[in-house]
Amino acid sequence: MPSVRIDDVELHYTEVGAGTPLLLVHGLGGSYLDWEHQIPYFARHYRVIAPDLRGFGDSDTGRRLFSIERFARDVIGLADALGLRRFLLVGHSMGGAVAQQLTLDNPGRVRKLVVANSMPLFQPQTRRHYIEFAYRWVVMGLLGPARLARIGANRMYPGDEQAAAREASAARGMRTSRYSYLAALAALGRWSVLERLGELRMPVLVVASENDYYTHEESVQFAHALPRGRLHTVKAAHHGLPAEKPAIFNDVVARFLRAPHKPLGAAHGAGERREAAAELAHCSPDPAPMPDALLGE
Secondary structure (H helix, E strand, O other), X not given: XXXXXXXOEEEEEEEEOOOEEEEEEOOOOOOHHHHOOOHHHHOOOEEEEEEOOOOOOOOOOOOOOOOHHHHHHHHHHHHHHOOOOOEEEXXXXXXXXXXXXXXXXXXXXXXXXXXXXXXXXXXXXXXXXHHHHHHHHHHHHHHOHHHHHHHHHHHHOOOHHHHHHHHHHHHHHOOOOHHHHHHHHHHHHOOEOHHHHHHOOOOEXXXXXXXXXXXXXXXXXXXXXXXXXXXXXEOOOOOOHHHHOHHHHHHHHHHHHHOOOOOHHHOOOHHHHHHHHHHHHOOOOOOOOOOOOEEEO
């Protein structure tokens, strides 16, 4: 597995295929292996690059304080090292936060953005959010990565037919160090780009799951707040959507990446976007409907 030196870490990554560059950024506790169903699929038409974020997979932890901004700087450093001027970007869960931050901090570099099972803020807003953060912190802190990985895998892949995905997820999660996980979780808890969503003026696809940690209303508000936002919600899916339903995920993302750009004027207006962002910040239970929201199979 190749690597490059980025600041204080040796960042490992995999690279397959040729053509337009497509970067895939994994979530909390994951690695490039989380994209096992996407890398060969998209490598048929794209130059696919999937890094291990600092502290995860085979990448070093480094000496720097973990932050979403730091993760984003690492990934753009990798893109620079590989000579990628502009690229397509897909992020899952925490990787979706990293992808948003990278795009905002590097205007013009990202052609299209896909944010899967993620939000524009992870700062806890409701009792449900606080419980989820506290639960992860306590389980990882007291019981360690093996126990949290097993519990997380059971939550993401609960069906009897999902045993293989469940075992693979648990095995990968057990490799995560307690320090890296908790440092990244704390970084997520401090992070928000809610007030900057209007700057994401490229086409953005929000891919959500019906049974995710986030509600459908939160996903609708997120997509509403984007100048060129699109939303696709997948029925009967959970947080690990790319691995749980790879055929649907790959098809939805591929169609979005191939689609021609629409003029910015075709998107909803600034007033609507500000209202949607405000609703998301306050977790409004009744967002306005989004005409182009799709409910997938």
